[in-house]
Amino acid sequence: MQDLNDLICFARVVRFGGFAAAERATGERKSKLSKRVTRLEQYFGTRLIERSTRSFRVTDMGREVYRQCEAIVDRLEATEALAMTAKDEVRGTVRVSCSSGMMEYLGRDALVDFMRRYPQVRLQLLLSSQRVDLINERIDVAFRVATRFDTDQSLAMRSLGVSARILVASPELLAAQGGEPLQLEQLAAFPTLSVGELLERDRWEFANDSGETRAHAHVPHFSCGDMQLLCESAVAGMGVVLLPEHVCGPELKRGRLMHILPEWHAVEGNIHMVFTTPKGMLPPVRAFIDHCVEVFAERR
Structure with a gap:
């Protein structure tokens, strides 16, 4: 049976789109990630990732393995969420998408206060006016303003108020x-x-x-x-x-x-946050959502 850590490292490399990107996101050394992926390829007897100095491509077999790895990683993250909740610990990474206009309304102080409140949480903010794909772009929370709420069944929503x-x-x-x-x-x-x-x-x-x-x-x-x-x-x-x-x-x-x-x-536009299903949500993501709800509630 293959090493579970090899599967996790492979999933991270594919998820972040390369060894260097995975190193920046996870802190794991690129050389270590490469060694684990190579060992996994030896186990399967085929290339999972075609890589060179200029390109990075996941093979057909690599995509199949990645789908299985994601299921494993999701369950491990859900287990970690339960463990951290039990310990009352809030740590980890939260990736947020927000337009510059919404950032002005939310207020930079709100983000600073969140980081002070949860010093073990790493906050990554993507300022973009484009509508992001939360699942494919690995975004935890996105702020949106619309006249109608999102109907994507794969996403959950938390209303924050209205904006005329x-x-x-x-x-x-x-x-x-x-x-x-x-x-x-x-x-x-x-x-x-x-x-x-x-x-x-x-x-x-x-x-x-x-x-x-x-x-x-x-x-x-x-x-x-x-x-x-x-x-x-x-x-x-x-x-x-x-x-x-x-x-x-x-x-x-x-x-x-x-x-x-x-x-x-x-x-009027509905101001709301969208995020993937709250089942197994990691504590830092839940903490960020609750913090923003508090911020908006104070303004009503």
Whole structure:
């Protein structure tokens, strides 16, 4: 029977996409990982990983072995979670994905407080406006804002609250246009910015307190998936933009953006965290989720 540690090391090398990456992520020396993978290949009598100085490729047999290894590693991690819970220890690594705009709303202090609270936890933060694949990218927790919650059955979700989307523009742009718009129809005279990539046209849906609904179709001057970049572009006077309050709030307070047409609001976005099934969740991941829930609860 093959050494269990050989299987675990092989799984880590494949999971992190290479020996050097696995060394950085786990702290295990690259030479040791290579030796264990070689021993495993000798046991199976075939190559599991094709490697050179320039490439890294898992063979068909390697992928089959990896699938079995992942099941073993998952069970070991679940067992470790039970053991650490029993000892009331919170240590390990948490990988988090978050957009720059959400990072501003969550607050850097929240992350610093978490690390102070759990000094044995290693926190890895991926700042990205792109929607990540938690399973394939090995992300433990991702923050998302959407008008509808995720329906992926492989993911669990924890709601944190809602964020209203509002129309904002810079004082300089409004002055150049002869003042702020007083009716939705007047938006047609303003350049616009939109959340999305390669948008030819966009459509904003609005409602007012009376329940009346209206729409504004437009061709954005600039579109991208990074809300923080859109906010900065609006501050620079490039156009009117519809953003969540948590993204543009700091610039509104500084007076670099103005809330226009306040009687009209867009559909509220649900702020939530998504993560893989809580069954067997490691203590540091659960601690991070609970910490963020506390942070958001204090703001309500």
